[in-house]
Amino acid sequence: MNSSEGVILDLTILEDILSAFTEITSNDLIPILQQIQDRYGYLAKDVVMEMSDRTGIAASQIYGVATFYEQFHLKPRGKHLIRCCRGTACHVKGGPEIIEAVKHRLNIEPGETSADGEFTFETVACLGACALAPLMVIDGTYHGMMTKQKIVDVLDSFIKSAEEIS
DSSP, X not given: OEEETTEEEOTHHHHHHHHXXXXXXXXXXXXXXXXXXXXXXXXXXXXXXXXXXXXXXXXXXXXXXXXXXXXXXXXXXOSEEEEEEOSHHHHHTTHHHHHHHHHHHHTOXXXXXXXXXXXXXXXXXXXXXXXXXXOEEETTEEEOSOOHHHXXXXXXXXXXXXXXXX
């Protein structure tokens, strides 16, 4: 067990991942990082440093790959991912107000995770559904033609459903 950002991490998970590879080279870096993120939820500093020690791949090389690809995350993420579009169609149809409404309702900025660990909020260049602008996606479900009130209604409904499940 190791501690990263105040969280206790089980390094036997890393051992299991690395043991599946016979001779680890830098060509294995992306698949290993994908497995680490799948199992831990993000790429914790202590896990990356331990991986570097065990594989001989420089931590700087690991971080270079992890920060180049958007699929990798260096901070814990929420159970639920909310994405709002910043594309042209969404911008023209009120996207900035939608982003502000999400920020206000969840009390987080884009790129942050809520204090309770429930939500991560991101803005993206385009979600590819311009006819639905302005657009928000929660856990892969598209919510189009959003207004400030629809944002509140959708988020409140989602939060209520999540509370009933837990």
